[in-house]
Amino acid sequence: MTKPQIWVAAVLVLFLLLFLLEENTNRSDEQKKPAPNMSTQMQQSSQSKTAEQLVSSLGCTGCHGADLAGTKMAPNLHKVKEFWSRDKLINYLRNPSSFMASDRFKNYKAQYPSVMMPSFSNIDVKELGKIADYLLEMKK
Ligand code: HEC
Structure with a gap:
């Protein structure tokens, strides 16, 4: 490979890595989000x-x-x-x-x-x- 080709390849690999990283963080964000369900409603103190x-x-x-x-x-x-x-x-x-x-x-x-x-x-x-x-x- 010539030097410019190596550079192009390196940049492509970098983009690929960034893309995968982003995908991953998005997914774990989704997992962290609590499912919308009754519990939040029930947590509201009945005292109020x-x-x-x-x-x-x-x-x-x-x-x-x-x-x-x-x-x-x-x-x-x-x-x-x-x-x-x-x-x-x-x-x-x-x-x-x-x-x-x-x-x-x-x-x-x-x-x-x-x-x-x-x-x-x-x-x-x-x-x-x-x-x-x-x-x-x-x-x-
Ligand atoms: C599953 C249905 C059901 C639910 C839920 C329910 N009740 Fe009742 N309630 C009845 C029935 C049927 C009677 C008639 C008595 C009997 O058959 O046990 C009754 C009777 C009563 C009576 C007596 C009426 C009288 O003439 O003295 C009161 C007071 C009462 N209920 C209040 C409540 C309150 C307050 C709630 C909620 C915290 C409630 N009920 C929830 C079915 C229900």
Whole structure:
């Protein structure tokens, strides 16, 4: 090879190396990017959520309806003030199955035979208090 040919070859090799290097860094950047998923949403401290946000993020609205006025799956929650004190309501949300004895709940069981009110005992009591206040303040 003549000297100029060596230079051309060297420059080509350099370009090739730079190209490969760039490809590689792009790929590892992509890998570092966290997949967009629920976790970022869930990391948002529930402490900062309003009762309305809690009621939708915990799925209450999924059963009781967007306005919590009841659906085919679950009863209207606009009347809870008639039935519950704040403490009782919080206890109920933590452990609904221990409040099934009353006639109202026997009727619910007949009306919504395939749906169960889930227990929210894994939720911070403060949050449940927020929800309870919200439900107890709701207009009929
Ligand atoms: C899977 C559906 C479902 C979800 C989710 C759900 N509920 Fe219920 N809820 C029910 C059903 C069904 C009943 C009727 C009682 C029963 O059958 O267990 C009920 C009953 C209740 C009652 C008692 C109503 C009364 O007349 O005293 C309250 C209060 C209540 N739910 C609040 C909530 C809140 C607050 C949330 C969210 C934190 C929630 N529910 C999430 C299905 C659901």
